[in-house]
Amino acid sequence: MIKLIEKIEGEAKLHFNFKENKIDFVDIEFMSTRNIENILKGKPAFDALVINPRVCGICGHAHLIATVKALEDCYDNLELSNKAKIIRELTLNFELIQNHFKWFYLTMLPLLGHKQQVLKATYPSQLMGKVIALFGGQYPHTSYAVVGGVVCEITEMDIIKLQHYIAQTTKFVEDNLLKFDSQSFLICKDVETALEYEGDLPDILKQIKNEGLLEHGKSYDRFIAFGENSYFKKGKSLKTKVNYNISVACVRESQEPSSFAKNVSFKDQYYEVGPLARAMINKSPLVMDAHKKYGDSIFSRILARVYEISQLLEHSSYLINDLDLKEPSYIEPSVNISQLSASGYSAVEAARGTLIHKVEIQMGVIKNYEIITPTQWNLSGGTKEKQGVSQKAMIGLSDIKTAQLVFKSFDVCSVCTTH
Amino acid sequence: MRVLWLSAITCNGNTHSFLNYPHMEQFLDDFEFIYHPVIDSSYMLEDIVSKVIPCDILLIEGAISKEFQRADVSVVEIIEKYSKIVQKIVTVGTCATFGGIFRESGYENTSGLHFDQDKPTANFEDLIDKTISISGCPVHPEVLVNTLYAIKKSTALQLDNFLRPKEFFAYTVHNGCTRNEYFEYKIDNHQFGELEGCMFYDHGCQAPFTHGSCNKILWNEVNSKTRAGLSCLGCTEPTFPKQNLFATKKNMAIPENLPIGVGKRTYLTLAGITKAFKIDRLEKKLFDD
Numbered sequence: 173m174i175k176l177i178e179k180i181e182g183e184a185k186l187h188f189n190f191k192e193n194k195i196d197f198v199d200i201e202f203m204s205t206r207n208i209e210n211i212l213k214g215k216p217a218f219d220a221l222v223i224n225p226r227v228c229g230i231c232g233h234a235h236l237i238a239t240v241k242a243l244e245d246c247y248d249n250l251e252l253s254n255k256a257k258i259i260r261e262l263t264l265n266f267e268l269i270q271n272h273f274k275w276f277y278l279t280m281l282p283l284l285g286h287k288q289q290v291l292k293a294t295y296p297s298q299l300m301g302k303v304i305a306l307f308g309g310q311y312p313h314t315s316y317a318v319v320g321g322v323v324c325e326i327t328e329m330d331i332i333k334l335q336h337y338i339a340q341t342t343k344f345v346e347d348n349l350l351k352f353d354s355q356s357f358l359i360c361k362d363v364e365t366a367l368e369y370e371g372d373l374p375d376i377l378k379q380i381k382n383e384g385l386l387e388h389g390k391s392y393d394r395f396i397a398f399g400e401n402s403y404f405k406k407g408k409s410l411k412t413k414v415n416y417n418i419s420v421a422c423v424r425e426s427q428e429p430s431s432f433a434k435n436v437s438f439k440d441q442y443y444e445v446g447p448l449a450r451a452m453i454n455k456s457p458l459v460m461d462a463h464k465k466y467g468d469s470i471f472s473r474i475l476a477r478v479y480e481i482s483q484l485l486e487h488s489s490y491l492i493n494d495l496d497l498k499e500p501s502y503i504e505p506s507v508n509i510s511q512l513s514a515s516g517y518s519a520v521e522a523a524r525g526t527l528i529h530k531v532e533i534q535m536g537v538i539k540n541y542e543i544i545t546p547t548q549w550n551l552s553g554g555t556k557e558k559q560g561v562s563q564k565a566m567i568g569l570s571d572i573k574t575a576q577l578v579f580k581s582f583d584v585c586s587v588c589t590t591h
Numbered sequence: 592m593r594v595l596w597l598s599a600i601t602c603n604g605n606t607h608s609f610l611n612y613p614h615m616e617q618f619l620d621d622f623e624f625i626y627h628p629v630i631d632s633s634y635m636l637e638d639i640v641s642k643v644i645p646c647d648i649l650l651i652e653g654a655i656s657k658e659f660q661r662a663d664v665s666v667v668e669i670i671e672k673y674s675k676i677v678q679k680i681v682t683v684g685t686c687a688t689f690g691g692i693f694r695e696s697g698y699e700n701t702s703g704l705h706f707d708q709d710k711p712t713a714n715f716e717d718l719i720d721k722t723i724s725i726s727g728c729p730v731h732p733e734v735l736v737n738t739l740y741a742i743k744k745s746t747a748l749q750l751d752n753f754l755r756p757k758e759f760f761a762y763t764v765h766n767g768c769t770r771n772e773y774f775e776y777k778i779d780n781h782q783f784g785e786l787e788g789c790m791f792y793d794h795g796c797q798a799p800f801t802h803g804s805c806n807k808i809l810w811n812e813v814n815s816k817t818r819a820g821l822s823c824l825g826c827t828e829p830t831f832p833k834q835n836l837f838a839t840k841k842n843m844a845i846p847e848n849l850p851i852g853v854g855k856r857t858y859l860t861l862a863g864i865t866k867a868f869k870i871d872r873l874e875k876k877l878f879d880d
Binding site: 333 | 604612619692814835878
């Protein structure tokens, strides 16, 4: 049976095979591509800073940051101020947060039988858009991060505005998602305690428990993240055993015959990426507790993603304190890009997980560009013998509605996958 | 009013830009989506493509090619079907209007609905009277929504040659830029990362010859690219994306593209005069003594 899955920033087709009324295998098909990697070939390297945010409307900022880092990796001894690094990290955090609000209120609630809450999605995500615009001029689709730093200069007044936006978003979290103070949420180590509270998140998690959905969505319990920054760690986790020594060189992309999406593996194995992966690698106590009790199920996946909103809001307010406004926002590279022939890569944590960009330039012109998106990791389509992460998570379910819930718990992004 | 939001070859950037419209509650009371890529709607995409659902406005996001399908049906077929029943068609964003970035995505004859860059296309000629173009990559949410309200009120909008409402596109992006004084007095020592300076002379800013209201109706209600210090990339124009976007192309030290309506000789004369000014206030940092 074939089901068209809609409203995942595009669509995908899931081909379900049932055996004794249980899902036995799911083939995932993406029906189109936009050939961004080809569009980039032959273009001046800096133009990638304008083209690549257009990979995706909801996580384009991650593509900008990945692009600028990949281009900077082409230089030897490029200077970058700490201020520019912090500003870039802040705006990327804000993009992750806006994404998570949208996913929870627009995608997850309806799948669990509730009315979609458009305004609860747009209000906080607009606040996050405003902060990105404060630095980048607009959201979505700014190109404010350039090789050597960021184009904006910020003042004490911008910092005050920034703090207000963070405070206002935190207030929204405490009035709606949690109905308790986010400090208690952040230090909470026991998921059962968190469930005693009210609020949109505890309510949904309680519903999952009460409706017996706790076993749904389990996969390999294998996680990976490459995008290191001041908050996220690089590493892989296998049933809570974390190894921080991993290399992008072991990541492989391979063509799939039946779909426009390419498979991604690390040392020939499929890994889950995203907030749950990041929390497992960061050993975040509350998510670790949920994982200990309920494994890599939809319960843990939903908790991890929404928990990341509070984590990143708090971490961003700390990061602001590290900003030294006297530092330059931008330091002009000593080598002109038109004189540069080199290759570089980058890995950043986008809303849905690890995003990798690889670029090869010849005298400042793009010779080759490769993009590996988070959804490619989670939705790699394997064979029946060697299934991808989301494929495995749907095995054994008895109906397509639940399979759709599990599938969307990975926060699928079709446009990214089929860049 | 019933609205169909149809995605063709797109990044969904217009969809998410629309979600930044500040008065969403009021909008959703006044308009109903029969389909939207993110917001729940009464119909599934499969219903939209297989039946004809009553609808008043067709919004098209993304570049258009016959070869590109949505739910196994060519977007061209879907457009043809709904264009017959709707009052108005709005091309949302630069891809749907001119082809934009995804004009190069490799599908057969990819273009905007009525324009392939600046050239008119023959495909949907009969629909031209129904169409309004709202270009921009992405579309500005207030420009889109206010145009929809104008349709709802049956307001006769004045359109430019690319079918864009003059109300928004008669302005240039340069209008209202906070860096205008640096442009006027030709202080051309701009560096990225500074509050001061104008990006027109060296960093490829296209604001003086790009139509749009970015500095009149601010983005996310707070800022614009040029105010932040990023060059205008010309994203509302048929030529988007040009190449070498962060550098100003010059011939004999004169920018190749001059402000709209300004001739080369007049520009040179004006530049000569403005260079005669030595305005200490603008040569220095804004805040430091």
